[in-house]
Amino acid sequence: MINREKSVAPVSLRHESFLDTVRKSRLLLLMLVPAVLYVVIFNYLPMSGIVLSFKQFNYRDGIFGSPWNGLDNFRFLLLSGKLLSLTRATMLYNLGFIIVNTFLEVTIAVFINEIACKPFKKYFQSFIFLPYFISWVVAAAIVQAMFSYEYGAVTKIITLITGSAVNINTDASVWPALLIMLNSWKTVGYGSVIYLSAITSIDPGLYEAAELDGANKWQQIFHVTVPNLLPTIVIMTLLAVGRIFRGDFGMFYQLIGNNGVLLRETDILDTYIYRSMLGNSNLGMTAAAGFYQSVLCFVTIVAVNAVIKKTAPDYSLF
Amino acid sequence: MKMKNKRMQWDRATLSFISYFVLFVFGMACLLPFLIVLTSSFTSEKALLRNGYSLLPAELSVDAYKYVFTNPIRILQAYANTTLVTLIGTVLAVGIATMTGYVLARRDFKWHNGFSFFFFFTTLFSGGLVPWYLMCSSYLGFKDNYIARVLPLMFSVWNVILAKSYMKGIAFEIIESGKIDGANDLQIFAKLIFPLTTPLIATLTLFTALSYWNDWYYSMLFISKQPMQSLQYMLQQILASIQAMKQLAASGEMATVNAADIPSAGLKMAMTCVTVGPIILLYPFLQRYFIKGMTIGAVKG
Numbered sequence: 001m002i003n004r005e006k007s008v009a010p011v012s013l014r015h016e017s018f019l020d021t022v023r024k025s026r027l028l029l030l031m032l033v034p035a036v037l038y039v040v041i042f043n044y045l046p047m048s049g050i051v052l053s054f055k056q057f058n059y060r061d062g063i064f065g066s067p068w069n070g071l072d073n074f075r076f077l078l079l080s081g082k083l084l085s086l087t088r089a090t091m092l093y094n095l096g097f098i099i100v101n102t103f104l105e106v107t108i109a110v111f112i113n114e115i116a117c118k119p120f121k122k123y124f125q126s127f128i129f130l131p132y133f134i135s136w137v138v139a140a141a142i143v144q145a146m147f148s149y150e151y152g153a154v155t156k157i158i159t160l161i162t163g164s165a166v167n168i169n170t171d172a173s174v175w176p177a178l179l180i181m182l183n184s185w186k187t188v189g190y191g192s193v194i195y196l197s198a199i200t201s202i203d204p205g206l207y208e209a210a211e212l213d214g215a216n217k218w219q220q221i222f223h224v225t226v227p228n229l230l231p232t233i234v235i236m237t238l239l240a241v242g243r244i245f246r247g248d249f250g251m252f253y254q255l256i257g258n259n260g261v262l263l264r265e266t267d268i269l270d271t272y273i274y275r276s277m278l279g280n281s282n283l284g285m286t287a288a289a290g291f292y293q294s295v296l297c298f299v300t301i302v303a304v305n306a307v308i309k310k311t312a313p314d315y316s317l318f
Numbered sequence: 319m320k321m322k323n324k325r326m327q328w329d330r331a332t333l334s335f336i337s338y339f340v341l342f343v344f345g346m347a348c349l350l351p352f353l354i355v356l357t358s359s360f361t362s363e364k365a366l367l368r369n370g371y372s373l374l375p376a377e378l379s380v381d382a383y384k385y386v387f388t389n390p391i392r393i394l395q396a397y398a399n400t401t402l403v404t405l406i407g408t409v410l411a412v413g414i415a416t417m418t419g420y421v422l423a424r425r426d427f428k429w430h431n432g433f434s435f436f437f438f439f440t441t442l443f444s445g446g447l448v449p450w451y452l453m454c455s456s457y458l459g460f461k462d463n464y465i466a467r468v469l470p471l472m473f474s475v476w477n478v479i480l481a482k483s484y485m486k487g488i489a490f491e492i493i494e495s496g497k498i499d500g501a502n503d504l505q506i507f508a509k510l511i512f513p514l515t516t517p518l519i520a521t522l523t524l525f526t527a528l529s530y531w532n533d534w535y536y537s538m539l540f541i542s543k544q545p546m547q548s549l550q551y552m553l554q555q556i557l558a559s560i561q562a563m564k565q566l567a568a569s570g571e572m573a574t575v576n577a578a579d580i581p582s583a584g585l586k587m588a589m590t591c592v593t594v595g596p597i598i599l600l601y602p603f604l605q606r607y608f609i610k611g612m613t614i615g616a617v618k619g
Binding site: 016021025027028030031032034035036038039041042043044045046047048049050052063107108111112114115116117120121123124126127128129130131133134135137138140141142144145146148150151152153155156185188189190193216217218221249250254270273274277283286287289290291293294297298301302317318 | 326330336341344345347349351352420428429442443450451453454458470503532533550551553589590597601
């Protein structure tokens with residue numbers, strides 16, 4: 001996180017001329033060259049490609065030669081209702097992930113902290129981190145092993161109990177819940193570390209005081225641990241909210257792919273933009289959707305930062 | 319008083335029980351799927367088709383692995399190029415991130431805030447996927463070129479920020495003493511600061527290496543030549559083609575292959591094991607560094 005610290009530089013710095021600084025810091029500037037070049041080429045130069053959003057793109061004329069078409073791309077995306085439903089889906093999925101993951105991460109962290117048996121704690125902590133380290137490609141293979149209609153291990157158990165099971169490859173309605181579950185499966189174990197380290201830094205004196213006041217273990221959790229975790233929870237949630245319009249492309253793409261039946265319930269901005277970039281020839285419209293998402297993300301993160309700046313200035317991003 | 323003590327003991331016991339129970343259930347939910355994949359890969363195709371994937375193999379068999387290793391060239395190639403890309407990419411990425419972080423952490427450098435924001439702004443706003451893709455494919459020649467697998471993951475602003483805040487925690491006096499001894503800025507970095515950043519280097523190395531190792535996205539976007547594709551992308555392709563092969567064989571369009579001859583259900587699991595196996599074996603040794611890394615990242619600010 002960037003903290004613009006109040007200038008601690010010696011007074012002399014302020015009167016340095018441009019050339020003086022270049023001469024004095026030439027080695028430092030030289031060390032910045034690779035990173036600056038990288039960012040210019042891969043981040044700043046492509047920003048000029050935003051003009052595509054306002055053009056009727058054709059490959060013959062290229063990015064800058066193609067004819068302008070004003071706001072037609074945006075108008076079409078909006079009128080078709082596509083943009084709104086994709087935005088809604090992206091936001092709702094992320095909201096689901098944030099709520100469920102935060103709840104589980106805090107719960108798991110609180111309970112891990114209560115476990116006295118060291119080996120048990122060690123082994124099970126390794127188990128819950130495991131899914132974090134695999135790619136979504138492998139995770140998708142595991143999902144098949146568990147949930148595939150013909151052979152899935154979990155499907156078999158569900159069939160035994162209820163007599164029937166859903167086919168996840170054709171039934172779109174199960175996916176919102178399934179995606180939230182899989183997202184938790186992959187990230188909660190690792191995400192709990194941050195809360196666990198916050199718990200260990202709570203002043204033990206607070207627990208002693210609570211115990212003297214007659215608070216039992218459960219009361220200590222609800223009246224000491226959780227209130228002390230609240231700042232961390234709020235900050236982590238706000239940071240996640242700042243990215244609420246940016247979907248997890250890897251997860252959605254590997255689990256759903258191009259399965260048209262499922263896309264009805266599971267298409268998000270990122271997967272839509274990817275598919276239409278490689279699939280159709282209207283690159284201008286795809287760029288417009290991407291630009292729209294970038295602006296949305298920018299506005300959200302700036303707003304979130306403003307909120308953090310008001311409530312907990314130490315944690316603000318910029 | 320005695321009553322109260324008993325009560326408290328009871329509360330302690332229930333809390334303890336629930337804690338063990340919750341962690342046990344969640345831990346098993348994370349571990350069992352991996353075990354099921356493993357045992358299924360050693361189960362005969364007949365048993366798989368009859369019972370589905372399960373934790374206990376009804377009939378042991380290594381047929382799926384035999385099938386995988388009848389033509390191992392593609393797997394070996396993917397392993398080789400992914401290892402190489404991971405090594406080179408990680409060295410470059412960690413070098414650039416620490417070097418850049420060092421410069422931005424030098425508070426006697428007049429423009430350190432300006433440059434910090436120059437980098438940070440790219441995390442707030444971007445041109446979107448399409449302009450970036452056109453830049454890479456039309457102007458930088460990413461198509462079927464290994465740079466497409468190295469460059470996109472080589473620089474991350476978050477790593478720079480991590481490096482910067484870590485180095486800010488190192489006493490500025492060290493830099494000043496270096497200056498007094500006549501060392502230049504590069505020497506101060508290489509000889510004085512760099513050796514003090516071992517935990518930072520370990521964290522950056524592990525996370526960067528993991529993202530290179532697990533990458534399939536940039537192969538999917540830019541690499542169409544099979545021998546150059548990454549390990550994870552190869553797995554994705556093979557899983558998809560097993561599915562397609564099975565459907566083709568079942569519909570009778572492939573006269574030469576009999577649907578029952580391809581151990582497709584087991585093959586998928588064996589392929590998955592072959593791809594994740596080594597990283598899972600390394601995992602117990604790496605895990606604690608990852609946890610340390612997470613907390614290094616968390617206490618920055």
